[in-house]
Amino acid sequence: MRAPHHELPAAAPGRLRRLIRPAFWRAATRGLAAVLVVSAIVVPLASLGWTMLAAFFAITVGLNLGLWAGRDSGLASLAGAILMPVVGLVIGLIMDVQFIGPTTGPIRLADVGRFPHAARFRFTDARVATEFIGINEARALGGLLEAGGWRAAPIVPTNWSGVEPVRAWAVAIVSGGYGPLDFRSPRGWQQSYRAGVRYVATAFWPAQDAVARAVERYGLTTVPDAPLIYWVEEPHDVVAGERTFLAWVMFGGVATWLLFLVGETLLVPASVPPDAEHGPPAPLQPVS
Numbered sequence: 001m002r003a004p005h006h007e008l009p010a011a012a013p014g015r016l017r018r019l020i021r022p023a024f025w026r027a028a029t030r031g032l033a034a035v036l037v038v039s040a041i042v043v044p045l046a047s048l049g050w051t052m053l054a055a056f057f058a059i060t061v062g063l064n065l066g067l068w069a070g071r072d073s074g075l076a077s078l079a080g081a082i083l084m085p086v087v088g089l090v091i092g093l094i095m096d097v098q099f100i101g102p103t104t105g106p107i108r109l110a111d112v113g114r115f116p117h118a119a120r121f122r123f124t125d126a127r128v129a130t131e132f133i134g135i136n137e138a139r140a141l142g143g144l145l146e147a148g149g150w151r152a153a154p155i156v157p158t159n160w161s162g163v164e165p166v167r168a169w170a171v172a173i174v175s176g177g178y179g180p181l182d183f184r185s186p187r188g189w190q191q192s193y194r195a196g197v198r199y200v201a202t203a204f205w206p207a208q209d210a211v212a213r214a215v216e217r218y219g220l221t222t223v224p225d226a227p228l229i230y231w232v233e234e235p236h237d238v239v240a241g242e243r244t245f246l247a248w249v250m251f252g253g254v255a256t257w258l259l260f261l262v263g264e265t266l267l268v269p270a271s272v273p274p275d276a277e278h279g280p281p282a283p284l285q286p287v288s
Contacts (some may be wrong), residue, residue: 023072024265031080031257034065038088039250046092047100047119049200058088069257079260087253091246097230098198099239106194109157112167112227120235121168121196121227128170128189128231129154134214136206149174151186152210154220155196155229165221169214170231171199171207183232196229197238 041061045054062085069084070076098119104112105122112121136150154160155168172186183197201208207228215222232238 021265024261027069027072027076027261028258030069030071031261032254034062034069034080034084035087035250035253035257037065038062038084039091039246042088042092043095043246044100046095047098047200049098051092051200054092055089058092059085062086062088073264075264076261079264080257083253083256083260087249090249095242095246096200097238097242098200099242101198103235109155109167113223113225116225118227119198120239121198121229122235123155123194125157125159126155126168126194127158127192129156129160130189132214132218132220133186134210134212134217136210136213150207150210152207152214152228153186153189154214154222155231162220165223166226167223168196168226169211169222169228170196171210171228172230173207183230183238188231188233191231191233193231193233195233195235196231197235199228199230201228 038058038061042054042058045051045057063081066080066082066084067077068080070078070080101117101119102115103120103122104115104118106124107115107122109123109126112123115121130153132154134152136152151172151174153170154166155170156164156166170189172189173184174186199207211222211228214220230238
């Protein structure tokens, strides 16, 4: 007695056809959601100056969301566990401008303390007292990286005598990475802008150390919680630029995730069907 005919397993689909499988699009959607959730958590914390808390959530939330986004395979889980925390850390550690908050003004410099949560300022009677500059050769990340030289100078009213306490400070950084038009440069202090955006004081970019040096060197007094400000011509343009930078970071995270998924889908061999691993079933033995 002959064994019945058994068909061989169907050939695996072409590699390009793998891109239309539901598993690929589910992973892509999960990765997009992970980047959005990490950014939505980290941005408010970093914008308010809670850098360490932002870094903590970037690592913990990003790690869990990355594992969830790549749960279809071990390689994707590893990639997601690395990518999502990196996106959160880039946002939390580099963002140094507060762009969540109201806009003042135009106000007198003496009234700046009435707006503790303002992100953008406009003054009617303010200038940067460049004759009282404090300098701090800063290092970022706890002294591991060169961060350029920070500068700090009092923002004072036009009739300031030098004995009144300083109510706001202009900060800037001297670094080879910034061009002459960058708002972080002290070149703008010579301009009569009378506007600024709040600098986010963090332990990684210690502009406040330059403020302390200016106070010590020139015997100045400063009010508690005096805001540190980037002196700019148009605060809304600066905030819009920072939001664009944030959008590019998020886009880069999503694009990297999609490129990884496409590469994994096209390059990693497809799993072999179980029937193909064990071969065709053994022929039936004739019954005696």
